[in-house]
Every structure is written in C-alpha cells, then in structure tokens.
Amino acid sequence: MHKDYWVELIWSDKYKEIKKGERKKYERIYVPLQKVETINKPRVIGEQLTLDLKGTSHTPEYPENYPKDWKNILIWGDNKLAMTALLKGDPDLGIPPMAGKINLIYIDPPFFTGADFSFKVKIDNSEIEKEPTLIEEKAYRDTWKGGIATYLDYMYERLVLMRELLAENGSIYVHLDWHVGHYVKVMMDEIFGYENFRNEIVWVYSGATSPGMRVLARRHDCILWYTKSDDYIFEPDRIRQEFSEASKRMEGRKKIFHHGREEVVIALPEKGKFPEDWIYIPTGVAMIHERVGFDTQKPEALLKRIILASSNPGDIVADFFCGSGTTLAVAEKLGRRWIGCDLSKYAIQVTRKRLLDIHNSKDLTNDDEKRKYGKHSRPFEIYNVGSYELERFKKEPEKYIKFILKLYSAKPLENFSYIHGIKDKRAVHVGFVDSPVTMEEVKKVLEECKKNNFNAVDILGFDFSYEVNEMAKVLGKRKNIDVALIQIPSFNEIKSILATTDIDILKIPDEIVDEKTLEQIKFHEVNYVDLGIKINGREVEIEIKKFIVVPTPELAEISDKIKDSRELIDYWAIDWDYKEDTFHNTWQSFRTKKKPKVEYKAKSTDAKPIGYYKDPGHYKIAVKIIDVFGNELTKIIEVDIK
Numbered sequence: 001m002h003k004d005y006w007v008e009l010i011w012s013d014k015y016k017e018i019k020k021g022e023r024k025k026y027e028r029i030y031v032p033l034q035k036v037e038t039i040n041k042p043r044v045i046g047e048q049l050t051l052d053l054k055g056t057s058h059t060p061e062y063p064e065n066y067p068k069d070w071k072n073i074l075i076w077g078d079n080k081l082a083m084t085a086l087l088k089g090d091p092d093l094g095i096p097p098m099a100g101k102i103n104l105i106y107i108d109p110p111f112f113t114g115a116d117f118s119f120k121v122k123i124d125n126s127e128i129e130k131e132p133t134l135i136e137e138k139a140y141r142d143t144w145k146g147g148i149a150t151y152l153d154y155m156y157e158r159l160v161l162m163r164e165l166l167a168e169n170g171s172i173y174v175h176l177d178w179h180v181g182h183y184v185k186v187m188m189d190e191i192f193g194y195e196n197f198r199n200e201i202v203w204v205y206s207g208a209t210s211p212g213m214r215v216l217a218r219r220h221d222c223i224l225w226y227t228k229s230d231d232y233i234f235e236p237d238r239i240r241q242e243f244s245e246a247s248k249r250m251e252g253r254k255k256i257f258h259h260g261r262e263e264v265v266i267a268l269p270e271k272g273k274f275p276e277d278w279i280y281i282p283t284g285v286a287m288i289h290e291r292v293g294f295d296t297q298k299p300e301a302l303l304k305r306i307i308l309a310s311s312n313p314g315d316i317v318a319d320f321f322c323g324s325g326t327t328l329a330v331a332e333k334l335g336r337r338w339i340g341c342d343l344s345k346y347a348i349q350v351t352r353k354r355l356l357d358i359h360n361s362k363d364l365t366n367d368d369e370k371r372k373y374g375k376h377s378r379p380f381e382i383y384n385v386g387s388y389e390l391e392r393f394k395k396e397p398e399k400y401i402k403f404i405l406k407l408y409s410a411k412p413l414e415n416f417s418y419i420h421g422i423k424d425k426r427a428v429h430v431g432f433v434d435s436p437v438t439m440e441e442v443k444k445v446l447e448e449c450k451k452n453n454f455n456a457v458d459i460l461g462f463d464f465s466y467e468v469n470e471m472a473k474v475l476g477k478r479k480n481i482d483v484a485l486i487q488i489p490s491f492n493e494i495k496s497i498l499a500t501t502d503i504d505i506l507k508i509p510d511e512i513v514d515e516k517t518l519e520q521i522k523f524h525e526v527n528y529v530d531l532g533i534k535i536n537g538r539e540v541e542i543e544i545k546k547f548i549v550v551p552t553p554e555l556a557e558i559s560d561k562i563k564d565s566r567e568l569i570d571y572w573a574i575d576w577d578y579k580e581d582t583f584h585n586t587w588q589s590f591r592t593k594k595k596p597k598v599e600y601k602a603k604s605t606d607a608k609p610i611g612y613y614k615d616p617g618h619y620k621i622a623v624k625i626i627d628v629f630g631n632e633l634t635k636i637i638e639v640d641i642k
C-alpha cells in the first residue's frame with residue numbers, strides 16, 4: 001500500500017503514545033519446553049519398529065513427504081510461550097527451530113476468556129459439571145477488564161508469532177464470529193498484509209431458536225484466510241462440491257449467452273462444483289459420533305476442507321488453541337504432521353484421549369458415516385511449557401517457600417530446618433522446587449515434628465518419589481503423626497486458574513488475589529492407588545486394586561453414586577521399561593463414550609513394541625493414572641525378572 005494512504009486499527013495500549021506512532025514493545029520470554037510423555041513410540045531410538053497395540057499389529061504409515069523421525073507435538077501451556085519456544089527450537093528435544101516451517105495454521109481463539117474452565121464428565125448416569133470457581137471468574141474479569149482493546153493486544157502478539165512460524169507457502173485460518181471478527185480482519189491486514197487476504201469463509205450451521213428473540217438468529221461464523229505470500233498452496237479439486245439440484249436439472253440444456261450468438265450445451269464438470277466461500281455443516285445430532293465432551297468443539301468436516309485445500313500430505317499443520325484437538329485429529333487422519341497447544345489441562349487430556357482412540361473415529365476419506373479410520377496415531381509427544389517463575393525460584397528458594405505458603409494460606413515459621421509453616425495447627429513442609437520429595441526428606445520432617453510436638457504435618461510437593469507414596473503415612477503412624485501428602489499445583493495450572501495469560505505469577509499474591517480468593521486455590525491431597533503385581537515367568541500383570549480419590553467439592557456432589565472409585569479413573573498408562581527419563585506410554589486404557597470404565601488389569605504381553613522382558617534383569621515400571629478431574633498420579637514399581 002502507498003505509504004501516504006495507510007489505514008489501521010488503533011486500540012488503547014497499542015502505542016506508547018498514540019501521536020508519536022511508536023509501537024509498544026512486546027516482551028518475548030523464552031521458557032524451555034519439558035517433555036512429559038511419549039506416545040506410540042518405542043524407546044529404541046533410530047529404529048523403525050512395529051507397534052503392537054493391544055494385539056492389533058500397527059505399523060505407522062507415512063506419506064511420501066513425511067519424515068519418519070518426526071514426532072507430533074502437543075503442548076500444555078500458554079501458546080505465547082509455546083510459540084516462542086518453537087521459534088527457537090530445542091535440539092536436545094529433537095525440535096528444530098520452527099520459524100518459517102509451518103504450512104498451515106488454524107485457530108479458533110476464545111472470545112474474551114482464557115482457558116476453558118468448565119467441564120462435564122459422565123459417571124454411570126450422572127454428569128459432573130465443574131463450574132468456574134470464584135477465582136476463575138475473578139481471573140476472567142481481571143484479564144479482560146480492558147474489553148476489546150485487551151483482547152486485541154492479546155491476539156496481536158500471538159498473530160505476529162504465528163506469522164513468523166508460517167512457511168512461505170503457508171496459510172492461516174482464524175475462526176471468529178460477530179464479536180470481534182471485523183476488528184481482527186483489520187488487525188490481520190496490518191500483520192499479514194491486505195494483499196495477502198484470500199477470503200472470508202462463512203460456516204453456516206443450524207440450531208433451535210427461542211421465542212421473543214429481538215435479532216435475526218445468528219447462524220454463521222466467519223473464518224479469515226490469509227497467506228504468507230502470493231505463492232501459496234491451494235488445491236480446490238480436493239474439495240469440490242456437489243452441484244445443486246437446480247444446476248443438475250440444467251445439464252444438457254442449450255443456452256445462448258448474452259454476449260454471443262453461440263448456443264452452448266450446459267455441461268457440469270464431473271469433478272463437481274468449484275468450492276465456494278461458504279459452507280453449511282450441521283452441528284448437533286450430525287456431530288454426535290465425533291463429540292468428545294467439549295463445548296466449543298468444531299466439526300471435523302470443517303477442518304477437513306481447510307486442511308485438504310491448504311496443505312499437502314507430510315506438511316505441518318498447527319492449532320495453538322486446540323481445545324478438544326479437532327485440527328490435530330483431522331491432520332493425523334489426512335497424513336499431515338501436527339502441532340497443538342492449549343492452556344487448559346482438561347483440553348490436553350481430551351485431546352490425548354481423542355488421538356489415542358483415533359482408530360475408532362470416522363474415516364475422512366469416505367462418505368460412509370459408519371466407516372472407521374482404523375489406524376492408530378503416529379507417535380506424538382506431550383510437552384509442558386516450563387515456567388520462568390520456576391527458573392527464578394530455583395535461584396531463590398526462600399522466596400519460593402514463602403510464595404507457596406502464601407498460596408496454601410499457611411503462616412510462615414522461622415527457626416526450623418524442615419518445618420516451613422503452620423496451617424490449622426498442622427506443620428507445613430514445602431518440598432523443593434520442581435523435584436520429587438524423597439523419603440530422606442520425609443524422615444527429617446517427621447523427626448523435627450516429633451521434637452517440637454507437632455502431631456500433624458502437611459508435606460507439599462510437586463512430585464513424590466515412589467517410596468514416599470507408600471511409606472510416608474506408615475512412618476507417620478509409627479511416630480503418631482498424621483501425615484498428608486499435598487500436591488502443589490503446577491505453575492501452568494496456577495497460572496491458568498489465576499491469571500489466564502500474561503500476568504506475572506510472582507505478583508499474584510500481593511497485587512491481585514486477596515485472602516478470600518486465595519483460599520480457593522486447590523492443593524489436592526495426592527490420590528492413592530493400590531496396585532497388585534503378578535510375575536509369571538517373563539510376563540508381568542498389573543492390576544489396579546484400589547484407587548482412592550481425595551475428597552473435593554465436585555466429588556462430593558456425586559460420591560453417593562459411585563460404587564467403585566476406580567470408575568473415577570479417566571486414563572491410565574504404563575511404561576513397562578521406565579528409564580527415569582520421559583514416560584513412554586506403551587500400554588494404556590481410557591474411558592470413552594462407549595466404554596465409560598477403564599480396564600483394571602494390564603499385561604506386559606499386551607504391549608510389546610520391543611518384546612518386554614526378553615532378558616532377565618531388574619526393571620522399573622512407571623504407572624501413570626489421571627482421574628476425571630485431571631489429577632495425575634505416577635507410581636514406580638521395581639520388578640526382578642528371572
């Protein structure tokens with residue numbers, strides 16, 4: 001555009017001083033990613049192995065341009081931090097710098113909310129619905145109190161990062177509606193260039209109306225499509241549409257065009273009608289088979305059209321607000337590589353299960369509604385975005401202890417070595433930042449409690465080594481001290497609860513959250529599991545005998561309906577040969593709509609990507625259990641195979 005004729009959208013806070021036109025600098029904080037789980041990938045590196053998942057032999061199929069050493073990526077955390085980390089790359093994790101590497105981005109950002117706070121889970125015939133807590137509502141109000149201006153600021157910096165990640169031939173589709181669609185269009189003109197706007201796609205759906213409405217029923221969303229350059233992927237033939245009945249009736253008739261005298265026989269191209277920029281895709285009952293319990297879930301048919309038209313097999317497709325993982329599931333089924341990110345723990349859990357169960361979902365290459373995809377997902381890895389607060393706390397442990405005590409609403413105590421605070425007459429010990437509480441540590445805490453006449457103690461930790469889960473309470477009983485192991489919520493969680501996005505977590509206790517709301521932060525007691533282990537020669541069998549979920553208000557609502565608390569297990573997975581690095585999921589069982597209970601027994605022979613226990617020896621087995629509220633428990637078992 002000629003520089004004398006510029007047009008742009010200005011919102012409060014866009015410029016330091018509007019008159020001067022000097023843009024506010026967006027801070028880019030780099031926080032490394034942490035790998036937490038590897039799925040459908042044997043531990044052996046550099047070898048292509050056939051995974052044998054529950055008896056169904058499965059060799060991943062790779063389209064021609066799909067590098068076999070690539071692992072798809074699912075990130076839990078704020079997408080701003082996730083994108084900054086991806087731009088930089090991390091060779092140790094096998095992630096190359098991703099600038100200019102992503103061929104297609106689709107996002108469906110929330111309007112004026114941060115993480116999706118509410119969720120529904122079905123147990124037997126009752127549904128648990130978690131409403132946003134007081135604190136979440138407060139976070140919502142605080143984060144978006146600047147209205148549309150705040151929203152635009154939030155989107156601006158994220159869209160700038162997305163542009164950097166986009167390949168030269170790349171496209172970005174931004175799913176919006178009447179709330180902010182028009183503002184974002186103008187903002188995207190500035191970031192991507194007016195000349196790179198390709199079209200606005202209108203998705204039309206249907207729904208019930210209520211009497212007395214004073215507007216026309218809103219039945220469409222708009223999806224803005226921009227490309228990085230003029231040389232972009234577009235394959236309309238892959239998404240041609242059916243001609244209308246009226247057009248079909250015209251076929252074979254003769255028509256004289258206004259401008260000529262020539263008579264033309266109307267012939268409709270066999271491959272279908274050139275795709276148009278609006279499409280009707282019903283939701284409601286039409287989506288029933290793909291629903292995974294996520295309110296804002298979009299139809300797979302919508303994503304299929306976008307992915308087919310704007311990417312090729314083997315390309316990288318990303319969704320940084322992935323919600324229930326629709327984009328990722330469709331990309332997987334269409335042979336694209338994918339990267340997904342979400343701030344909500346629940347969204348990550350739903351997405352993980354959706355991808356693990358993908359073989360049971362609808363096949364997208366066929367119109368037959370009932371035909372299943374039938375293949376397992378290619379390997380993928382789950383990452384957490386680390387927290388920069390954590391790095392700071394490692395250097396300043398005293399500050400960290402004070403911060404955690406404040407979140408836990410405990411009073412700090414001085415002059416002790418292991419007792420850091422007190423809450424309701426219980427001593428409080430805060431475990432080290434980002435490392436598991438050990439049995440040695442527990443022993444020292446209990447000795448100090450005994451000496452100082454404390455008969456109850458809360459031991460707070462990010463993680464607990466396996467013997468602590470087993471032994472701490474037993475040791476406490478021997479010493480007449482009531483021990484509770486309390487999980488410190490991860491920083492991601494604290495952040496998504498308290499601040500949603502950009503607020504510096506270190507400022508939270510003093511400047512944002514008052515005492516009353518602080519009480520709402522949840523420090524759960526660690527769930528308890530009793531595992532039965534049987535070794536038959538070279539086969540190990542693990543059984544969940546008992547699973548005890550610590551009482552919470554959500555649980556209280558349904559507790560009378562639960563006959564066996566193992567029904568509260570949403571997902572459990574086993575790494576049969578745990579090497580104290582990343583958890584490699586090589587067996588798993590999880591709840592689905594059709595099968596609302598997990599299996600309680602697992603055999604090492606059911607998961608044999610590399611033939612477990614061919615050699616005798618001492619092995620560690622890691623068991624990960626996630627309950628329906630998203631709380632995670634990991635237990636490590638050691639076995640001797642003779």
Ligand SMILES: C[S@@+](CC[C@H](N)C(=O)[O-])C[C@H]1O[C@@H](n2cnc3c(N)ncnc32)[C@H](O)[C@@H]1O
Binds near residue numbers: 079298320321342
């Ligand atoms: C409208 S939903 C997306 C639904 C998705 N298209 C689907 O089909 O399931 C928006 C998602 O963005 C997530 N979100 C909000 N702010 C975020 C942020 N800063 N980083 C990552 N995810 C975020 C929310 O947790 C929510 O799951």
